[in-house]
Amino acid sequence: MTLLFVAIGAAVGAPARYLTDRAIQRLHSDRFPFGTLTVNIVGSFVLGLVTGGTVTxxxxxxxxxxxxxxALTTYSTFGYETVRLLEQGAPRRAVGYAALSIAAGLGAASAGVAIGLTVWNAA
Structure with a gap:
């Protein structure tokens, strides 16, 4: 049964990742990977929220x-896009992207855990 839950979640997460990435990138003419950054931050928050929900x-x-x-988040694409920025001669952007991704992901996960603990412990 657990495998079925994972498969259903992934079947929703993968298209959500693709559609969100494309929608966010369309808003920016810049080559900076805003789409991947967004899905990784959102996914970190949601995972923190679920993890903080100790009754789940x-x-x-x-x-x-x-x-x-x-399925929503992607470390491999984050790594690829960081290397691509380096290859395109944008080392500051690459380092900034990596630092922002890590800091924002950790911050979002921490916020999610805190909110999850607060909500589920209050219930």
Whole structure:
């Protein structure tokens, strides 16, 4: 049953990642990877929220945490885009992108955990 939850979450997360990335990139004429940055921050927040929700069941965590967030976020694309910025002669952008991605992802995950703990412990 857990595998089914992961598959359903991934089936929603993967298209959400693609559509969000494309929509965000269309708003920017810049080559900076705003789409990947956005989905990674959102995914970090959602995963933190689920993790902070200490009453969540294995099924909920498999569906949302592993399935949805696993398909929504992408470390490989983050790595590729960082290297691509370096190859294009934009080392400051590459370092800025990497630093922003890590800091914002950690901040979003921390905020999600804090909110999850507050909401689920209050219930």
């Amino acid at each position: 069941t294995t099924g909920v965590y498999a569906l949302v945490g592993t399935g949805f967030c696993g």
